[in-house]
Every structure is written in structure tokens, then in C-alpha cells.
Amino acid sequence: MKFRIEPFVWLAFSGGGVLAALFMPVLAFLFALAFPLGWIDPPSHDHLDAIVSNPLTFLVLFGLFVVMLVHAAHRFRYTLYDGLQIKHRVLVGTLCYGAVLVGAFACLQFLGGATQ
Amino acid sequence: MSRATGDDLSYRRPVPLWWWLHKRTYFVFVMRELSSIFIAWLVLYLLLFVRAVGRGEAAYQDFLDDAASPWLVTLNVIAFAFIVLHTITWFSLTPQAMVVRVRGHRVPGIAIIAGQYAALAAVTAFVAWLVLS
Amino acid sequence: MADEIRVEVARYRPDKDREPGWQEYDVPLRTDWTVLDALNHVKNEVDSTLAFRWSCRMGICGSCGMNVQGEPRLSCATFLTDYAPGPVRVEPLANFPVVRDLVVDIDDFLEKLPRVKPWIIRDEEKSVDDGEYLQSPEELEAYQQFSMCINCMLCYAACPVYGLDPDFVGPAAIALAERYDLDSRDQGARQRLDVLIEAEGVYGCTFVGECTRVCPKHVDPAGAIQRYKLKAAQESVKAFLLPRAFR
CATH class of the missing domain: 3.10.20.30 (Beta-grasp domain)
Incomplete structure (x- = not known):
């Protein structure tokens, strides 16, 4: 059978889509809206610190975030092709998937930094 | 404009740049696809949130204060709306993309959609319990 | 009035x-x-x-x-x-x-249709003496929806991906590939996969879903394409992970 990279990227895109659909609503609601705006009392620093310094949290969040980034980059790539009719396929692909690599590195740094 | 030359006199109609503004279904499609930007943004936001927590009590409080600034709240409200769009469209398209069979019988689409919302409820409850307990 | x-x-x-x-x-x-x-x-x-x-x-x-x-x-x-x-x-x-x-001008469509080999492919053809290929109602039902296509090309007219990238194989052709893949008499799935796994095959589709909406015969090409993506991905992972003997 022919080897092509598209099926693997598509699997990651789909997995990221499922995870974003399941996890993002509650994460975005709590951390981006409810806590900053005081709709719900933000948890104490000690409690959150205990959660993020758990290595299991690191693994879960790292996997979650990277796959979601692949999902976003893959989708946005096609939005640029079709929605704006940008024809430089190689350039757009490099920028989008390159941004995922940068993002994955940032995940390592930021998540790892909190796991002390 | 893009008329072919030579013997081929057939006329090729160019696709307008803003083709997706001409029909409601195309517009909803492009909005659905644009949710990707906001997913990427929220991943970045959550990363910064985790980093602030890791940096200690004061950094955490500062981050919460910054996140309550009007422009960040506006951005996050828009982002949340796009996340909801993503979740709804993703769930409703799944039965088309996936045939699930249980004991030889095809599971109806509505059951697959209901199952996903049940999973959403479970995940939401778990995360809320973990963070708020 | x-x-x-x-x-x-x-x-x-x-x-x-x-x-x-x-x-x-x-x-x-x-x-x-x-x-x-x-x-x-x-x-x-x-x-x-x-x-x-x-x-x-x-x-x-x-x-x-x-x-x-x-x-x-x-x-x-x-x-x-x-x-x-x-x-x-x-x-x-x-x-x-x-x-x-x-x-x-429908030449492009007519050139694309046969690319997906929309006919029954057998590793070994049975002789007439061996009798017909029998099919149960369930086996018929498995592909029947995708066999209703009348090649009217409404799905191509509705598909923005085809409009922007005429190399895309397109909805009706992929739905037809799925129709033969799902046919219990057919053994050509691997050959069609080799055609559709290319960039202008199923992975060109962004699931706009308009092809399914305009189809006068309720064929659901968009569904066929997404299922094909999943099938191609499963086969690719299998080929990547499993040694030859287990495929």
C-alpha cells in the first residue's frame, strides 16, 4: 500500500476535533470567563498549583494541547486555501504546521515549568 | 476575463474571492472552519494560565486581573461562541462520517449525537469537579 | 396567482x-x-x-x-x-x-469517473458454470444508497473545493467508489484506495456538506467521503504498525 502522510495528519486533526469539542467548552468557560469575571469564585492558588504540578496533569494537558493545535493548524490551512484562495500551498503548509511545532515547544516549556 | 483562447471557446467562470458570503450554508461552513483560530488562541491562553499558576500566588492573581480586562473578555466571549459552534457542528456531522454497528445493526445518527453530548456532560462534570472541589 | x-x-x-x-x-x-x-x-x-x-x-x-x-x-x-x-x-x-x-462541458467529470474503477473487481473471476454471485438483502442494503447516483453533477456544482481546485476527484466519483467498496461481490477496495489516498482524492475534501444537501437522490456523497477518509486512515495505520503477515 502507498504511504501518504495525509491520513495520519487527518487522524490527528479528527482526534483534536473530538477533544476540542469535549474539553474546550468547560475549560474556556471556567478559565477564560467564569473565574476572571468572578461568576464563580476562582479556586485557591494552592489547589490549582497542586493540580498542575502533578505529572499526570502535565501528560494529559500536553497531549490535549498539542493535538488541538494540530487540529487548528490543519483546519486553518484549508481556510486559507479555499476561503481566501491563497495558492502558495507549500508556504501555507509550512507556516501552519510550523506553528504547531512552536506551540508544542511552548507547551513543553510552560507546562513543564509549572510541574515542579 | 478568463476566456479560453484557441479552439476552446467555452467560458470558465472565475470563483469570486468572497464566494462564501453569497450563500448562507457556505458562510456557516467558513465560520465553522474559523473556529480553528479560536481553539489555537484558547490553547495559548490556557498555557499562559498554567504558567501563571506555576509562578506563584501573586502571578496567578495578576493573571486573573489581566484576564478581566475588557478587551480580553471580549476576545474570550467571541472565542467561547466559536467553541460552541465547533462542538455543535462537530457532533452533528459525526454520524455522517462514521458508521457505528452494534451486533450487526447500524446505530441511528441521533443516538450517536446523543452519546457525544453525554460524553460532553461527563467531561464537563469531571473537569468542574477536579477544579472546583 | x-x-x-x-x-x-x-x-x-x-x-x-x-x-x-x-x-x-x-x-x-x-x-x-x-x-x-x-x-x-x-x-x-x-x-x-x-x-x-x-x-x-x-x-x-x-x-x-x-x-x-x-x-x-x-x-x-x-x-x-x-x-x-x-x-x-x-x-x-x-x-x-x-x-x-x-x-x-462535462469532459472533466467523465474523465474522473473511471479513475475510481467503478465496476466490480475480482481477484479471480468465477466461471459461468460456478453460478451467480449471491447477495443477501443486508449485503444489498450496505451499498444501495450509494448506487442511486444518476451522474447529474449537481454535487460538483455545489462543491466549493471542486470549484477552487478542479483536480479534486469530487463527490459523485468518491461516492461511487464507496458503492463498489461496500459491495460484497467486490474485491477492488485496495486499488481504489490507491487512487483516492492521493492529495486530490478524499483528503482534498473539507466536509462542506453541500454535495449531500443538493443531491436529488439522497446519495450522501459527503458521508461517503468522510468514511473513506477514516477507512484510508485505518488502513494506513495498519500498514505502518503491523508486520505484513497480520494485515
Whole structure:
């Protein structure tokens, strides 16, 4: 059978889509809206610190975030092709998937930094 | 404009740049696809949130204060709306993309959609319990 | 109800026009008249130079597809009264080159169809003496939906991906590939996968879903394409992870 990279990227895109659909609503609601705006009392620093310094949290969040980034980059790539009719396929692909690599590195740094 | 030359006199109609503004279904499609930007943004936001927590009590409080600034709240409200769009469209398209069979019988689409919302409820409850307990 | 409706028809006469223009005709508005009836009325009574394709008038032949009010439709199954009081705009199917008036060039579609090998492929053909290939009602049901396609090309006219990238194999051809893949008599899935796993195959699709919405035969090409993506991904992972003997 022919080897092509598209099926693997598509699997990651789909997995990221499922995870974003399941996890993002509650994460975005709590951390981006409810806590900053005081709709719900933000948890104490000690409690959150205990959660993020758990290595299991690191693994879960790292996997979650990277796959979601692949999902976003893959989708946005096609939005640029079709929605704006940008024809430089190689350039757009490099920028989008390159941004995922940068993002994955940032995940390592930021998540790892909190796991002390 | 893009008329072919030579013997081929057939006329090729160019696709307008803003083709997706001409029909409601195309517009909803492009909005659905644009949710990707906001997913990427929220991943970045959550990363910064985790980093602030890791940096200690004061950094955490500062981050919460910054996140309550009007422009960040506006951005996050828009982002949340796009996340909801993503979740709804993703769930409703799944039965088309996936045939699930249980004991030889095809599971109806509505059951697959209901199952996903049940999973959403479970995940939401778990995360809320973990963070708020 | 008014007794007439205005029909705005896209005209393109390659010998005279540099680009398509509009021509208006007032036709009788009758409850049993379709857009195709209106065009035939124009052709027979008003303007015999108008060119369009049609054949069966009953939604089977798939030759009278046109963009009616911007939406790909079979003109024989689209009633004038749904657009009253009018005017109703009739254009050639989108995304295809216009040959003349409402006639489009379908060569590209005809070249793509056979690429997915839409016929039953056997590793070894049974001889006539061995009898027929029997099929149970369940096995028939597995592919029946995808066998309803009449090649009307409405799905290609609705697909923005095909409009922007004419290399894309397109909805009807992929749905037809799925139809043969799901056929219990067929053994050609691997050959079709090799065609459709390419960039201009299933992974060109962004699941706009318009092909399924406009399909007059409820074939659901969008569903077929997404299932094909999943199938291709599963096969690719298997080929990548498992040693040859376990595939």
C-alpha cells in the first residue's frame, strides 16, 4: 500500500476535533470567563498549583494541547486555501504546521515549568 | 476575463474571492472552519494560565486581573461562541462520517449525537469537579 | 396567482459573446410546470436559439442539472410556483466551463469517473458454470444508497473545493467508489484506495456538506467521503504498525 502522510495528519486533526469539542467548552468557560469575571469564585492558588504540578496533569494537558493545535493548524490551512484562495500551498503548509511545532515547544516549556 | 483562447471557446467562470458570503450554508461552513483560530488562541491562553499558576500566588492573581480586562473578555466571549459552534457542528456531522454497528445493526445518527453530548456532560462534570472541589 | 412569471436565463453564444449575459422571458406560470417546462416553452414558442440539455423529464437521466436561483437543481424537478412571483434566475451548473447558454462541458467529470474503477473487481473471476454471485438483502442494503447516483453533477456544482481546485476527484466519483467498496461481490477496495489516498482524492475534501444537501437522490456523497477518509486512515495505520503477515 502507498504511504501518504495525509491520513495520519487527518487522524490527528479528527482526534483534536473530538477533544476540542469535549474539553474546550468547560475549560474556556471556567478559565477564560467564569473565574476572571468572578461568576464563580476562582479556586485557591494552592489547589490549582497542586493540580498542575502533578505529572499526570502535565501528560494529559500536553497531549490535549498539542493535538488541538494540530487540529487548528490543519483546519486553518484549508481556510486559507479555499476561503481566501491563497495558492502558495507549500508556504501555507509550512507556516501552519510550523506553528504547531512552536506551540508544542511552548507547551513543553510552560507546562513543564509549572510541574515542579 | 478568463476566456479560453484557441479552439476552446467555452467560458470558465472565475470563483469570486468572497464566494462564501453569497450563500448562507457556505458562510456557516467558513465560520465553522474559523473556529480553528479560536481553539489555537484558547490553547495559548490556557498555557499562559498554567504558567501563571506555576509562578506563584501573586502571578496567578495578576493573571486573573489581566484576564478581566475588557478587551480580553471580549476576545474570550467571541472565542467561547466559536467553541460552541465547533462542538455543535462537530457532533452533528459525526454520524455522517462514521458508521457505528452494534451486533450487526447500524446505530441511528441521533443516538450517536446523543452519546457525544453525554460524553460532553461527563467531561464537563469531571473537569468542574477536579477544579472546583 | 399571477398568470406569468419572469425567467432570467444566462445566455452565452461563443460565436458572438465575450462573456455570458442575461435574457429575460415571461412564461406562463402553471402549477404543473417545472423550470424545464418553462425553458422548453421558450425554445418552442419564443426563442429557438436557446441551448440546454434535457432528456427524461422525470429525474432519472441526470442531464437537466442547472443552477436555479443560485442553487444546483434538476430543472425537471424544480417547480416554477416555488419561485413565484419571480423572477427566477437560471444559470448553467456552477464550476463547469460553459459551452453555450445552459450547456456545460462535462469532459472533466467523465474523465474522473473511471479513475475510481467503478465496476466490480475480482481477484479471480468465477466461471459461468460456478453460478451467480449471491447477495443477501443486508449485503444489498450496505451499498444501495450509494448506487442511486444518476451522474447529474449537481454535487460538483455545489462543491466549493471542486470549484477552487478542479483536480479534486469530487463527490459523485468518491461516492461511487464507496458503492463498489461496500459491495460484497467486490474485491477492488485496495486499488481504489490507491487512487483516492492521493492529495486530490478524499483528503482534498473539507466536509462542506453541500454535495449531500443538493443531491436529488439522497446519495450522501459527503458521508461517503468522510468514511473513506477514516477507512484510508485505518488502513494506513495498519500498514505502518503491523508486520505484513497480520494485515
